[in-house]
Amino acid sequence: MDLVDLLDSDAAYLPFTGDSDIEKQLRDRFDAYFAKAEDLTSSNPANQEFLRALCDSQALANAVSEALGHWLDAAPELALNALNNGLSRVAPQVGELTSPGVPTDTTGPMFRARVADLGARLGLPEMFHIPFELRDRVGTQRYSFPGLPCLYVGQSLYVCWEELGRPDLHALWVSKVVVAPEHSIRVLDLGHRPATIAAGLEAALAGRSRGMPLRRATAYAVLWPLIAACSVKRSPSRNRSFVVEYVVPQLLLRWLVRTVREGKKDRLDGIRYFSTHIEEHEANLAGMNYVFPAQKRGKVGFCPQLREKFHLTHPTSWQLATAEITPPPQPRYNNFDLQLTKGWSADYRFTVFSRVEGFLDRLQAQAIP
DSSP states (O other), X not given: OOHHHXXXXXXXXOOEEOOSOHHHHHHHHHHHHHHHHTTOOOOSXXXXXXXXXXXXXXXXXXXHHHHHHHHHTTOHHHHHHHHHHHHHHTHHHHHHTBOOOBOGGGSOOOXXXXXXXXXXXXXXXXXXSOOGGGGGGOOOBTTBOTTOOEEEEESSHHHHHHHTTSOOGGGEEEEEEEEOTTOOBOEEEEOSOHHHHHHHHHHHHTTOTTOOOHHHHHHHHHTHHHHHHTXXXXXXXXXXXXXXXXXXXXXXXXXXXXXXXXTOTTOOSEEEEEOTTOOOGGGGGGGEEEEEEOSSOOSSSOOHHHHHHEEEOOOEEHHHHTOOSSOOOOOSSOOSEEEEETTEEEEGGXXXXXXXXXXXXXXXXXXXX
């Protein structure tokens, strides 16, 4: 067995739904993953690199479990320190999955969507992060904790729609988000699912084009315990204000914010992660989101650093974006088969989501006033 088999196995499959005892569930998942890893026998370079870092990956798993336990014991600072210790053990892999400064022409598509009442008129500020004077509206989500405004973007309008809970399309207002000229962003990229990594690694080992570099693929495999703990779907059977499934991703966001507050030169701007609302891994880039937390606190308005780094197209209602009889040119990105219903898929480029993305591509992005 090789690393491709491990990443493509049931033991590595993500996401999964949380149960009543998330601590035990994560420990069982970690144990199953590392038990499967013991069967690695191939001598290919990816296997060897992963096995060299196996102890560090196990230390990360233990740190994640410890951090979750501290949080449930009402010791948030101990939880954050435990996670930081685990991430320190896998610093080379974190570095491998941290993008260098990415300028606007290489980020790929990024979109914002929000629901508004019929007849609403939204401006650019309404499409940015929640302003500081309204931070009491920031609730608990997967990569969100109360009181911290963040800018969330999706790499397709489809994933934005899924993240919003599949609202009526005609209630949507949408914008395209771009990195401002002469600026760049640095993100920790946790956006690929294990099955996607396995396919990319297999292509690389076979010498095919568009394969995933070996070091990058093995970095994902080493960081799998963290990615798994950040990819637990909220159980639909339990309606509660505290969502234990979101503790670890919220801790990871707090860790990122702390690196920003400490002013480290290699600090991150955000995290890229895959949506747990989309099952099919074929969506790949189209199923990814970004979170960019506010970097400097204010009493009113928006984070000045995020305002400098990001521009948006003027918000457009879904009705107007689809009002043209002749559709806009098809975007060259987000080319995959979208499952519209069980047993039926369609080319994403011929869906209304892609059509609106093409409409937004023709608009000029602007700075937030």
